[in-house]
Amino acid sequence: MPATILIVEDEPAIAELVALHCKHAGYTVKVVHAVLDARDAVDEALPDLIVLDWMLPDKSGIDFARELRKDDRTKDLAILMLTARAAEDDKVRGLEVGADDYVTKPFSPKELIARIKALLRRAAPESSDEPIEVAGLRLEPAAHRVSGNGTELKVGPTEFRLLRFLMSRPDRVMTRQALLDGVWGDHVFIEERTVDVHVRRLRIALEPTGHDALVETVRGGGYRLRKR
Amino acid sequence: MPATILIVEDEPAIAELVALHCKHAGYTVKVVHAVLDARDAVDEALPDLIVLDWMLPDKSGIDFARELRKDDRTKDLAILMLTARAAEDDKVRGLEVGADDYVTKPFSPKELIARIKALLRRAAPESSDEPIEVAGLRLEPAAHRVSGNGTELKVGPTEFRLLRFLMSRPDRVMTRQALLDGVWGDHVFIEERTVDVHVRRLRIALEPTGHDALVETVRGGGYRLRKR
DNA sequence: AATGAGTGTCACAGAGCCGTAACATCATTG
DNA sequence: CAATGATGTTACGGCTCTGTGACACTCATT
Structure with missing residues (x-):
């Protein structure tokens, strides 16, 4: 129907x-x-x-x-x-x-x-304010806070939205364009390479967790957040 | 293209x-x-x-x-x-x-x-994102990931597309030309022998599974992925 | 005005990937 | 068994993609 x-x-x-x-x-x-x-x-x-x-x-x-x-x-x-x-x-x-x-x-x-x-x-709304937990990371939208393995992480605004977007679809390869659309919004004209730079900044921000390679590169495809 | x-x-x-x-x-x-x-x-x-x-x-x-x-x-x-x-x-x-x-x-x-x-x-058609499982292999298009018997396999971009194409039609002999069309796209000028090289690279990538001869050669015909 | 954080872009270098050629090996046929 | 053609295997030059540091600009605060 x-x-x-x-x-x-x-x-x-x-x-x-x-x-x-x-x-x-x-x-x-x-x-x-x-x-x-x-x-x-x-x-x-x-x-x-x-x-x-x-x-x-x-x-x-x-x-x-x-x-x-x-x-x-x-x-x-x-x-x-x-x-x-x-x-x-x-x-x-x-x-x-x-x-x-x-x-x-x-x-x-x-x-x-x-x-x-x-x-x-998808019946479930994605922009919920519920905390998300993936791969040992915990992201609280309301508090605008990220912690990994107990320690709080310092994450900038853009990196925060980027991480949130990646965590909302873990294990899934996101093209740079998809990330631009989802994190920056459609109809924004930003170089795709800029995504790379913010991914780097995010990786640096996530370093204190100990886990490395949380954000994986898929050559020719985009980026992906490991589910576990 | x-x-x-x-x-x-x-x-x-x-x-x-x-x-x-x-x-x-x-x-x-x-x-x-x-x-x-x-x-x-x-x-x-x-x-x-x-x-x-x-x-x-x-x-x-x-x-x-x-x-x-x-x-x-x-x-x-x-x-x-x-x-x-x-x-x-x-x-x-x-x-x-x-x-x-x-x-x-x-x-x-x-x-x-x-x-x-x-x-x-955006206009590019999205082919089915459902995971495929054949012969103990599991290929997840969305995550761009291949695993065999639980272990994750390192598969390059072209090999990934090749494997996906073969898995979508298991047990069926694919001529080199069909593989070129399906994996590389129509109207691509590439030597048929190049397929051989990528098949080899795919075989190497699949070695960690233990099963060998997953990709079979059909002499004079092409290649085929064993169904089980 | 000075400072500092945040952001987007660029240039460069290195890593990875690709297609091809060349040679080795195998299967088939007579 | 020899000949022939098909396939396996390896190496390599060229190219694309990505990581990374630097830089300019904005904006808010001092």
């Missing part, structure tokens, strides 16, 4: 574009243009995923996302936020208000669908 | 600039100056990506993009739109109907190439 997607988007052109691609991808689609209508739609039939614009006529998409997170019924609803480019990445990342993912406008339809699919596939 | 890029741009100076940078980045380039010519070019040889100017003499680039999206053959074609700065972001955002990304003029060549690279990478 096809998943249903609720699109909350003011601008008709974008709403139509998104709806078109979702339909084409085989999903059932419902479009509303304001938060008020969105509430009704959610009450009426719980969708599997909400594509939510950041800027809406009656209320901020963020507020609506917060609101959804508070309600038990919609607490685990997958939310994909649409943001304007002006809304800087850091801002968005800093405000992480419960959206499971976000896409900046203008977006590629292909990318949008890919992210929707990804969200629907 | 260089990707081919079709540039649809009226202004000669810009067309040349873009073409130059694309060529320099190793892509095959074709330049046309109007939508009419672009249609022919697409019909003749499907490009991997189109750099499309917003303003064209005979027809709007947007209309052409819409047109491309409707055709099944070109539905998933990567489109990078070039827009004048005058066309303000909001306008672009609103009207954006199928371009995968866009760059405003004047643009930095670096950014342009970065975006092109990103688009082409």
Whole structure:
């Protein structure tokens, strides 16, 4: 049975574009243009995923996302936020208000669908604030703290996000592009080689643990965090 | 396997600039100056990506993009739109109907190439990421890792692809040409004997498993991976 | 203004990988 | 058994990729 997607988007052109691609991808689609209508739609039939614009006529998409997170019924609803480019990445990342993912406008339809699919596939939200433990490392998002084998590690901001991203998918080879997308955000123009430098900085930061080669290089592929 | 890029741009100076940078980045380039010519070019040889100017003499680039999206053959074609700065972001955002990304003029060549690279990478098809197990070997595409009887094996990039290809069709005799096509890609000019060398390297890589003759030679035929 | 941390980019060197040639060995055929 | 062709094995030059240190720039704090 096809998943249903609720699109909350003011601008008709974008709403139509998104709806078109979702339909084409085989999903059932419902479009509303304001938060008020969105509430009704959610009450009426719980969708599997909400594509939510950041800027809406009656209320901020963020507020609506917060609101959804508070309600038990919609607490685990997958939310994909649409943001304007002006809304800087850091801002968005800093405000992480419960959206499971976000896409900046203008977006590629292909990318949008890919992210929707990804969200629907994994029920578990990845940006949880729960501590992660992998390979003897412990990362606490809330406290912004990393420790390995009991000792606390000094990890810079970028390295922290990099490590978090790697730990969220241990044992999996991440291409430099994937890391750029996941750690720095899409639509950012940074040399791929820059990833190498931050990987080095991360490795140095992880040295006090004693374990070396926690972050492995896959030649021609990217990097991978050892699971154990 | 260089990707081919079709540039649809009226202004000669810009067309040349873009073409130059694309060529320099190793892509095959074709330049046309109007939508009419672009249609022919697409019909003749499907490009991997189109750099499309917003303003064209005979027809709007947007209309052409819409047109491309409707055709099944070109539905998933990567489109990078070039827009004048005058066309303000909001306008672009609103009207954006199928371009995968866009760059405003004047643009930095670096950014342009970065975006092109990103688009082409994203367009690359992802083959199944499920682990394969054959003859005591376990190959995990996502982790880019091979293990035999519990021990991890050190396998180079080409050998990895070779093994993956063989494991995906166990017990089946693969000619050297089939291996070249499947592992190296079609239309690659490489000596068939090179396959032999990589098969040897693969055999060496698989030695730690204890089992020998996992990769069998079929005289006059090619190679085959034993199923068990 | 000075300082220091954080970041992105670059250049260089070394390591690893690749395709090929050349020679050795094996299988098949007569 | 000799001849012939196919395959195994090794070595090597060239090239790509990665590690690493240095540097400039920004931003916040002093």
